[in-house]
Amino acid sequence: MISRTAPATTTLWRPVGPAELALLEELDWRAWPPRLPEQPIFYPVLNEDYAIRIARDWNVRHDGAGYVTRFEVDTEFLTRYPVRQAGGRTILELWVPAEELALFNAHIVGTIQVVRSFS
Structure with missing residues (x-):
């Protein structure tokens, strides 16, 4: 029997x-849906607090509502994307080139979940 x-x-x-x-x-x-032409990078973030700030402070103001999603990705695969510090020491992102998003999606484990909403 093969154990995986x-x-x-x-x-x-x-x-x-x-x-x-x-x-x-x-x-x-x-x-994740394909990026628009003006979106050359898909950037998931590495901590929930940063995602909350963007959803609450940016998405609500610009879109009327904001949501925080959480998802799991194969850790070994993620090593191809260096962690980017986009501000303070806890403002961490991965920058996935738009042309690699299908490959990135193939390494999502399970489903994408909404964990918070703001309006």
Whole structure:
């Protein structure tokens, strides 16, 4: 009998507005939608507090509502993306080139979950 163990995963978060949330639902909560031409980078964040700040302070102001999503990605795969510090020491992101998003999506383990909402 072959025994398979699940890959080690890393928890990531992403703040989204209502439009991106609707696209996630269309994709059965299993993948991120393709980036728009003006979005060359997909950037999930490494901590929930940072995602909350963006969803609450940016998405609500610009989109009327903000949501924090949480999802798991194969840790070994993520080593290809260096952690980027986008401000203070806890403002950490991964920068995934838009052309690699399908590959990134293939390494999501489980589903994307909404864990907070703001309006």
